[in-house]
Amino acid sequence: MNIVIMGATSGIGLELARIYHAQGHSVAIAGRRIERLHRISNELGNCPFSQIDITQEDATFHLTTLIECLGGMDLYLHVSGIGKQNRCLDPQLELSTVETNALAFTRMITFAYHYFVQQGHGHIAAISSIAGTKGIGVAPSYSATKRFCNTYLEALTQLAHMQGHNIRFTDIRPGFVDTDMLSGEFHYPMMMKPESVANTIVKGISKGKRVLTIDWRFRLLVALWRLIPSSLWVKLKISSR
Numbered sequence: 007m008n009i010v011i012m013g014a015t016s017g018i019g020l021e022l023a024r025i026y027h028a029q030g031h032s033v034a035i036a037g038r039r040i041e042r043l044h045r046i047s048n049e050l051g052n053c054p055f056s057q058i059d060i061t062q063e064d065a066t067f068h069l070t071t072l073i074e075c076l077g078g079m080d081l082y083l084h085v086s087g088i089g090k091q092n093r094c095l096d097p098q099l100e101l102s103t104v105e106t107n108a109l110a111f112t113r114m115i116t117f118a119y120h121y122f123v124q125q126g127h128g129h130i131a132a133i134s135s136i137a138g139t140k141g142i143g144v145a146p147s148y149s150a151t152k153r154f155c156n157t158y159l160e161a162l163t164q165l166a167h168m169q170g171h172n173i174r175f176t177d178i179r180p181g182f183v184d185t186d187m188l189s190g191e192f193h194y195p196m197m198m199k200p201e202s203v204a205n206t207i208v209k210g211i212s213k214g215k216r217v218l219t220i221d222w223r224f225r226l227l228v229a230l231w232r233l234i235p236s237s238l239w240v241k242l243k244i245s246s247r
């Protein structure tokens with residue numbers, strides 16, 4: 007299988023690239039940090055790579071070239087995302103999160119959708135988060151944009167079905183994962199290792215799962231959250247220290 011991983015320079019995306027490469031798939035990787043792309047490509051048998059910033063309009067042009075280098079694409083795996091707590095509601099942080107997790111997400115996912123329509127088949131998998139389940143006070147734009155991803159993927163699944171396209175979708179929703187994104191001053195409970203999360207993702211994608219919440223503890227947590235009415239939810243103090 008030919009797999010493009012957008013956001014493979016660290017964390018979950020890097021571990022996904024390692025697993026797929028070890029399984030014998032043809033992998034192409036992308037992200038902004040060029041020195042990491044060089045190093046990871048080296049590690050993974052000189053796999054094709056491209057420096058892509060998904061917030062830039064030329065991102066899809068560079069992705070097209072990367073797909074050509076790979077010899078085609080069967081799975082587009084969108085991992086790129088940013089997220090920080092924003093308790094003081096810094097508008098710049100809110101806007102850059104929306105730009106990456108919603109606007110740029112839409113740019114790349116619609117590109118992959120059209121590519122697979124043309125090709126006649128394909129699989130789009132994207133990492134959203136359990137944070138999309140509820141509006142989270144300490145991370146407003148993060149939780150809102152992840153909800154956007156959930157809804158967008160659901161909508162495209164319906165659209166592909168309506169139009170008779172053979173495109174599959176997987177919405178990946180991890181709980182807390184020990185990556186650069188969560189490094190810093192806050193402590194997060196039930197932290198998972200990126201290697202084990204990536205393993206679960208690979209298995210879930212191969213089974214064709216539509217929604218994949220990782221792991222069982224976070225599935226339980228999300229199920230409980232969903233039972234809480236909005237009128238009560240907005241009065242809760244949900245934070246990590």
Ligand SMILES: NC(=O)c1ccc[n+]([C@@H]2O[C@H](COP(=O)([O-])OP(=O)(O)OC[C@H]3O[C@@H](n4cnc5c(N)ncnc54)[C@H](OP(=O)(O)O)[C@@H]3O)[C@@H](O)[C@H]2O)c1
Nearest residue numbers: 013015016017018037038039059060086087135182183185
């Ligand atoms: N860590 C968690 O607890 C957690 C939980 C749920 C969901 N997630 C989601 O999982 C995904 C991966 O995060 P991670 O935890 O593995 O953190 P990470 O190590 O910070 O990885 C983020 C990846 O996104 C890429 N990226 C960010 N902005 C980009 C841009 N403008 N253009 C292209 N690539 C960009 C980064 O590459 P460059 O910096 O090289 O561009 C990097 O490869 C994110 O979507 C995140 O929201 C994480």
